[in-house]
Every structure is written in structure tokens, then in C-alpha cells.
Amino acid sequence: MTDLTMIDAIRMALSRALEDDPDFIVFGEDVGIDGGVFRATDGLMQRFGATRVRDTPLAETVIAGMAVGAAAQGLRPVAEIQFMGFLYSAIDQLANHAARLRNRTRGRITCPMVLRAPYGGGVKAPEHHSESMEAMLAHIPGLRVVVPSSPARAYGLLLAAIRDPDPVVFVEPKRLYRALKEPVQDDGVALPLDRAQVVRPGDDLTIVAWGAMVADAGKAADALAERGISAELIDLSSLKPIDRATIRGSVQKTGRCIIVHEAPLTAGLGAEIAADLAEHCLTSLLAPVIRVTGYDTVMPYARLEDRYMPDAARIQASAQKVMEFA
Amino acid sequence: MTDLTMIDAIRMALSRALEDDPDFIVFGEDVGIDGGVFRATDGLMQRFGATRVRDTPLAETVIAGMAVGAAAQGLRPVAEIQFMGFLYSAIDQLANHAARLRNRTRGRITCPMVLRAPYGGGVKAPEHHSESMEAMLAHIPGLRVVVPSSPARAYGLLLAAIRDPDPVVFVEPKRLYRALKEPVQDDGVALPLDRAQVVRPGDDLTIVAWGAMVADAGKAADALAERGISAELIDLSSLKPIDRATIRGSVQKTGRCIIVHEAPLTAGLGAEIAADLAEHCLTSLLAPVIRVTGYDTVMPYARLEDRYMPDAARIQASAQKVMEFA
């Protein structure tokens, strides 16, 4: 078992899928000889050949639509969209086709495809390169949306996504690609796709986060612990479907909840979780549910990016507000 | 003042805009000689000429992108997307450009455009013709999203959208196009764009709805009134930005809230409203906030459509549940 970065873990999962089954194929812009702009597919073309790991022309609609057709006809495509900001052109194929093919053919044609896309801020990338639009995807019935928060989670969740019989958009927090290492075993074991993970148990308040925000929330939880506040941290992991039971259970215990995401506040996925609590856990709530999110504005360019991103300090401040509520 | 249907009122607003200012232009598929598939532009080409009311090739990306360019260069385009199910191809242009041009140029280039699209179910249209994806649009910072609930509201809100200096997606509940008539005056008076409308005052519970659901909610409110329950009905009208003050004020008074929309539950816009209440009105809430929505599945084909759509009965049942909560 070696210490791996998230990008290494992703590559390891892709390798294993390609090894396991000749029907798995990988395509996208620059995934071949270049190994992907983040190196997620580094060496895979060399190892598995240029028909199984293949560069596409620069055309996101056909990348997504081709994945639909290939999956329908028996291949298991894992396609890459280079950045989530360029995934908008693929939404039509996702919403109108990938997510519906099973339903509209009553199960005759299915769509076991994965669309990978790096998302989120924190690396001061050029404009349109730091988007977090997972909430839009999570609104599409029939789609799965999955996000890892660590190298090991990335390996297990990506394997699960790849093996799932339905279309999955796998969004990768690019800020974590190389930010930390952890031991990851190449054991081919997939994690469950539809389960949130309690990263850290606690009693006083629940923090729900995903992707890169889990680490920030963890830091906030550390700081809170020093002040005697015990936060339970949940890594949502599956943004669609949502593991409502785990969140409700936690909030029924703690009575307080904070939700953290990078995407803008309004109509972000945090709203769904808060709304679920407002319906199903109202009587357990001891304090307002606060969302700590990107602001309701266009993500600023690099110079102001830090001021836009939620961080441990903002999470902690909101947690304290929630704890002091009376 | 004559009694008009919503489609007539929309046409009247478009006519007035075209009359008022030579920079207003209308384009889209079949908006010319055919007058639009719903007749929203009936007669306008004949009256204002084929350069101002113009049929486009079948290409939604360039319809939206051309609107951006035309607006940036001083025209006031009002473009039509024939059905919301075909708007996905326009999202890239909306999110990456229309909604940001002002911000990213620090106000140098603006984007005063309107994209009209019929939305919603209830008319047993072919598949992909009954979508409600307003929540996706409402997640995009810099965009405005507006929806009318009656002929008079359509006239006033569309005029406001057309005159607004920012990009507006104007989504029209097609089920209401011809469902009812009301007096509409062609007075050129725009309604405020960012204000929810209290359609019917009440004390016991707040119902928030938009588009065609306002009528269903109204019917439910009638039925509730007969049982002595006084519902305050709010027509959200502006889905982005949201008039949070009006909703909060109402719920602070009534203590109970139900939100109604056609779109699927998860990550629908109802979540945002419920989440806002869970943060800002928690202590006022006497009962869980319930969302009465389309189910979390692909909208079924015509034969089961009625079973999917929220209706007065479902709203009423939820209202009763909320009233009986203890």
C-alpha cells in the first residue's frame, strides 16, 4: 500500500478498469499521449493502446453524446471533460439522453457511462476553469453525481462509478489532485455509491461538505474541538442520489447543521440538504441551518478568488453562530 | 381594456417593445411567418418586417450566443427557444457569457437580452416538451429568471424583462397560454422584476408557487378556506434574484410554508426557499416546510403525465398535513 495523491488514485482506478474489462474505454481531450491536462490518464494510452485511450476532437457535445451511444451499444466509456466550465455543452446530452435512456426504453437500452470532470476553485486557474455546477447536475433525474474528498475515496468511488450500470458524472476537486497523499490500496474494491460518509463523529453540530470543502470543514472542526465544540463531519460523496438518512440521523442527534460548498449559494445543492432538514428534522433543529458557500456572484478572477472561496474560518464562524443561537 | 389570454398578452408586450424602440428585435425558430409554434409572435413579422422578426436556422447555441453578441453591440434581442427541453444547448452561452459579460468587463459590455422559453407540463406534449428546469438557470449568478402566472403578469413582467439592462430568461408556463383570459391593458407599464407578489393574503400558512402552479395553489387555497384554513399565496414571479423579504415576512406571520413547483424535487428551486426559511425563519416555523413538486424521476410520457404533476389535491393534502402538525 503506497501513499498516493488523488490524481494518482484516479489513474489507478482507471488502469484497473481498463485491465479488468476490454469493453472499458477512455476518451476526451488530451487524455492520450499528454495523459490529460492534470495527468489523470498519464501512461494509459501507452499501456492500453490508442483505441482504448483516445484523444477526441475539441467538442464536448459529441464527447458526451458519443459516450451515450457507446454505452448503449455495450461499451463502458469513461469520458473526460477537461474542466467543469466546459461541461455546459454536454448537459443536453446528459439531461435529454444519458439520464433517460433506461427509463424511456423501459430498461431495454441502458447507459453505463462515466463523465469525469475536474471542478472547483482554489488553484487560481484562468476564468471558466474553477466552476462548481454540481447542483445543476444533481437536479437531473436518472443521473448519478459523485465527488471524492480524498485519494482513497477517489479510488473506491471512481471504481464504483465505472462499474455502475447507470450514467455517473464524477466530479473531481482539482484543488485536491496533489494537495495531499494517503495510503491507497489497489485492491479493486469499490465504495458504495449512494452512501454519505461520516468522516468524524461528533455531538454538537453536523457539518455536511463534499470535495475539497471536506478538508476545510475538518480544519474548522479541529478548531471547534479546541473550544469544546464537537462537530460531526459528513462527506456527502454522492450528490445524486443523496443519502438523506445519514444526514437526518446526524442532525437528529446534534440538532444543528451547517452545509458547505464552493458553488454559489442560491439553488446550490446545500439548499436541498437544508430543505430536507426543514421538512424532516424540523423538531430536532436547535438552530438555523446555515450554508457556507461561494457567494451569489460570478467567481472572481484569481486575484480575488481567495475572498470568494469558503474556508475554515468562515465555516468556524458560522458554526459558532449556530452554537450560540438561542 | 380587453380580455386576453397569456399568449395574447405576451404578443402585446412584444409588439409594444418593437414599436417603442427600433433596436428591439425578435428571433428564433418559426417566429416569423408562422408566428411561433404557440403564436406568441403571430403577425409581428408581417407588421415589423422580416429583419426585426426573424426565423433562425435550427440551432439553439447560436440563437443564445447571437443574442449575447447582438446585445453587447447595442441591439435589444428577444430570442425564443421553442421549448425549454431544447434550452440545454443554450446554457453554455447563458452561464459562461450572457450572465458574466457585465461583470468580467467591469460594466464595459452589457448584455440586455431576453430569452423566452415555454416550459412545464400539463398539455400532454411529446417527450422533451414539458420540462421545468428553472432551478438550473436560477443557479447562474448574473442571470435573471422570471415567470408569469397570468396574462396581466405576463404582459408587465415581459415588458420589464425586455427593458432590463441585464440578461433575463423569461419562462412561460405553456399550460396557461390559452387556459384563461383576463383584462390586460396595453399601457406599457412594466411590473417590478424582483418582487414576489402576494396573490392572496392569509394567516395560517404560506404557499409559494410560480407559473401554472399558482392557479393550482389558488384552488387548494379555496378548498382550504372552506375548511377554515387561511392560506397566503405568493407568486414568486422572479426566480432569480428571489424576493426573500416577502417570503420571510409571510412565513414570520403564518409560521407554516408549502412550496409548489413542477420540476423534480431534488435541487429544485423549492429547496432554496425552504433552505432560506431554515436559516432565517427557523424560530417562526410551527411546522415542517413541505415541497409539493414533480417527482424525482424523468417526466413520464403523456399517459402518466397527470400522475406526475402536482395539483390542487396534492397541495391541499400537504397543507392539511402542515396544519395538523404538532
Place this chain on the structure above:
Amino acid sequence: MTGNPDLCEPDCSVFLDAEGHPLRALPDFAQGSEALVALYSMMVKTRTFDAKAIALQRTGRLGTYASSLGQEAISVGVASAMSEADVFLPSFREHGGQLWRGVTKEELLLYWGGDERGNDFAGPRQDFPVCVPVASQFPHAAGVALALAHQGAGGVAVAMGGDGATSKGDFYEALNLIGAWTLPAVFVINNNQWAISMPRAEQTRAETLAQKAVAAGLPGEVVDGNDVIAVREATMRALDRARAGQGGTLIECLSYRLSDHTTADDASRYREDDEVSRHWMAEPLARLRNHLVAEHAWSKEDEENLLRDSRAETEAAAERYLAMPPQPARAMFDHLYAKVPPDIAALAREMGDD
């Protein structure tokens, strides 16, 4: 020269003129009468089906329907050239091709009647259902072709769309991709001269739609779409190329939409009756029938039998369709995912069995 009025394309492939006279030697398959009678019969059945579907819609028993009146030769010709293992990806006006491939009339009626079960046809299990978002089937065809190439059994993906579809980005992206990757795919355009109210001439400044293939470095060909022999022959050549590993082809079939766009449309708002009447002179059924009659391969009696059988089959299918109860409401959740999530399953249970 084509047999169609107003549609003179210099390099249009055609075998029978509008009256059904051969303009040159017919291809092998059209030498005897058997294949042609089969093609003719399916075109007649398609037209009969269309008429019934419209009647059902007019009486509130079917949803909005897109007639293929006058364009029967295109999808029937295309489908007749395909082998069973090929994959057909239709738009919404290819009833004839679907019927040829083995989808039943009842299944088609179910689909157009607003019931997902119509897409679960017993026939060609790998074929795609009707595609409503214009041109979005072309990217699928690229993917299907990729899979077929991977499988190595010589299958070809055949996608169809309208003249309007050639303006949409999906079409170009997919065309470029099947070119770049040399995939076994054939894209067939039913150029019926109208996209709802937009005439072909306004859709694009390109003189032909076939020439759009140049953008992808692929061969493009114009065919008289009212001559089923020409359609089938061009498709056969394109399929051969694809099977030989030479990649994709774009085929533009010139035809004319003799009906309204759909039952929700009123074409008299935007086009002249004259134009329609003129195009009736070149419609594909009479053309082939004239040829068969001239070849003594078709009699008045044959015609009567065929019409009677077509109607009877269609009526029987319609009756079965009308007798079919809708799915229970909870069926809307049955195929959302392979594994239904717990909250959805609970909802379905709540709904019960009706």
C-alpha cells in the same frame, strides 16, 4: 437530374423519373421485382399507418404525430439496405424504416400515444428509439459506431435527421468525429424542404446539404429521396464503405413534406398549396408503382390486396393499442436507475398499483 420538381441538383443520384421510367440501368437488387414489391409494400403500409395515426390523433386517441407522407421512400430505402445487426438511430419521421426493421405498428402507436413501452420494442433490440431533440442522435451514432468498430463484426450505425438538423452543432461535431476516427457510420438527411415553417433555402446558404460533408472531409452525396431505388443503392454503397473500414458517408435525400410538420402544425400558414400540389407529382409511391406496373410486376388486384391488408393490419394494431391499459403510475419510477434509491422506492410503494 432528379425526378422532383424544384429540386434540380446537378449530381443527384436517381434511377426512376417522376413517372417511374428508368433513367439508367437499375442496380442488381432492382432487376427482379421481388425486392421492389417488398419496398413498395412497406411504403404503402407506412402511408396507411400515417393516415391512421393522424385519424387517431384527430379524435384524441394519440398524441402529437409527425407524418412521413411523401417521404416513405427514404427511411424504407435506408432500412432495406441495412443488415439486421446494424443499428438504426431514427429521428421522428422514420416510421417506414422502423417498421421495415421490425418495430410493430402497435409499438409505434404506443410511443406516439404517450407510453414509454412503445420504445421497448421486441424488434431490433439494439435500435434507438425515436429521437425528438433535433440532431442529438448523431453523436449517439458516433458512439454506437465506435462500439461496433470495437466489436469488429462489421456493424454500421445509421442515423437519420432532417434538413433542419444540419444546422445544429451536434450534427457537425458528430460528422467531424466519425471522419476523424474513421468510424462505420452513415448519416442520412431527409431533406423534405421544410423545418416546420423554415424553407430549406433559409436554413443554410449551402447549395446542397450533402456538401456539409466537406467540412468533415467525408464523402457527401445527393440522392432523389422519392426514388427508393436510389436511396437504397446509395445507402448500400455507404454501408459497404463503412464495412470496408473506409469510414462515414453523408447522404442527402431530396424529398418533400407533403403533410403538415406534425398534427400540431398548420402548414397553410406559411406555404402555398401550389407548391404542395406540384410535389405530389413526384411522390414516391406512384413512381414505383408505375414502374412495377410497366414491368408487369404489379396488378390492380395486387394493389387492392395490399391496400386491404395494410388497412386491416393497421386497424388491428390500433385496436390492440387502444385496448392496452396505461402503466400503473408507479411505473414512472421502475426504470429510473437499475437500483431504485430508497426514497423513490418508498414513493412508488405509496402510489400502489394504479
Place this chain on the structure above:
Amino acid sequence: MTGNPDLCEPDCSVFLDAEGHPLRALPDFAQGSEALVALYSMMVKTRTFDAKAIALQRTGRLGTYASSLGQEAISVGVASAMSEADVFLPSFREHGGQLWRGVTKEELLLYWGGDERGNDFAGPRQDFPVCVPVASQFPHAAGVALALAHQGAGGVAVAMGGDGATSKGDFYEALNLIGAWTLPAVFVINNNQWAISMPRAEQTRAETLAQKAVAAGLPGEVVDGNDVIAVREATMRALDRARAGQGGTLIECLSYRLSDHTTADDASRYREDDEVSRHWMAEPLARLRNHLVAEHAWSKEDEENLLRDSRAETEAAAERYLAMPPQPARAMFDHLYAKVPPDIAALAREMGDD
């Protein structure tokens, strides 16, 4: 024949060969030396700017940057043909064209340094900022052209993109639209042979990118993009056509990306040094300099002065850029809407002035 190695296109327009020898009579504007010296100077300034930008990026003082090394002749040539009232819609590799149009180096650095104020340039107020989502600027150009046509003052929209951009639906939809509506627009492709790691040959099976114009029924033309005279001359003709109401043109400029894709890229992973060296032989600056020197219109001293001035200007701009404090955080809300909604305004107030 082009002056570029490996880029032999039969119908490529070129005036100077790779060594700077005229291959045929030069166009009027290139008869005297004045215009050519201006073009040469701007190309040199662009290259100097590129080098500085990369240096700033390497030392953490600028964001990811896309160099235009070796392609300076394209956007400078295009911009030099435009009139002030035309509208330029660049992609992200057209620094030279932006500088020619009047955007300042400081503004460009601000943009690439991650500050929106760089897009609020004092120069051509109607020009679009850099467009990062590939090909999405072409639909804007269609809209700008529509507005310009409406205004009737003879303005033309000129959009630029890369070889990769020609695979994207946006490009085709916009091209088809400017064709169908006969709009005054010129689309210029910088075919620098690479889209990050994808070589031109794999992007499409089309022999030229210019031939993609055929899909829209528009004229397409291949130009040696390392010959600024050819670029300018072709653009002038296309602008004339547009102003005369004859509609759009697609111009493919053959060139080569001598640098990495951006500062975030390492091209040695996917292409041979040899190929790059070979293309250095055809680069546009030496070519024009050789010609000017041969015409006695350029001296060693001129060259030294130009280089010195270019560097000084660039250094001064960089210093002003570096000295510029970032906007206060609340500026992220200032231009979200014309009228800031109350909750946003409250947020901005909370943030205060830093």
C-alpha cells in the same frame, strides 16, 4: 504554396517566402515600407510582451498565460486590416491584434494576472475581451454582425479561434448563421497545428480547415499565417466583401505554435523538438525583417531601437501592473447586475473596503 514547412496547401495565399523573398507582386499597402514597418514593429512588440508575460508567470506574478510565439503575424495582420469601428472578438492567443487595436500591455497583464479590470480596456470599447471557452466567440460574432448590419455603418465583426475551435458546434452553427443571414462577419482560424496535444491531422479529416466554409456555402481561403502581408491582404478582401453586403468569409491561417500551449503545458510530452526547430525556419518576424532589410527599409540600428523600445515599454507596463493593488473584495459584486439586489448589496457592505 506556403512558405511553411510541412504545410503545403495547393491554394494557399502567400506573398513572401520563408526567407522573405517576394513570390509575386505585393499588394498596394505593402509597396512602400511604412505599413510593413508598422506591422513588423507590432509583431516584435508582441513577442517581447509574450516573453515578459512568461517570465512574470514563471516567477508567480501572472496567471496561466498563452503565448503567441510564432503566430504574431496572424492577429496583427488581421487587426491591421480592420477599421476602428469594426469589432474584434479574439480567442486567447491574439495579444498582437489586441495591442494593434489599442488595448494596452498593462490591461493585458491585468487580465492575465487575474483581474477583471484588464477587460475594461480604454481602447476599442466595443471589442470583446479574451474568450476562453473555445469557439463560443463565434456565435457572439454573428450577433455583433447582426447589430452592425442593423446600424448600417459598414462595421464588420471579426472573430478569431484556433484549429481546435473548428471542431466545436458553436463554430459551425455560427458559420452557418452568418451564411444564411448574409451577415458582415469574418472568421479567422489560427491553425497553429496543435490544440494542446492534439495535432491538426487528428482534429478533423478535412484536408483544410478553410473548406469547412463549404458547409455554410461561404468562401473559405487558406493563407500563409506566417506572412503578415498575406494575412492582411486576405482579411482586407474579406472585409470588403462583408462591407459590400456579400456576407461572411472563413480564413484559415497556417502557422505553428512554437511555444507550449500555455505556461501550464509541457509540449515536450507530445511533440518532437525537431518539428519545432523546423518551424522556426518559417517564423513570421525574420521573414518580414529579411524583406525589409532587402528593400533597404530596415537597418540594424532600427532593429536595436525597436527591441530596446519594446522592452522598455513592456517593462514599464509590467511595473505599472505589479504596482496596481487588487480590487477590494466587494468589487466582486459591483458589476453582477446593473442594479445590485438587496442581499448582495448587504454582503458587499459587510465586506467593507479591503
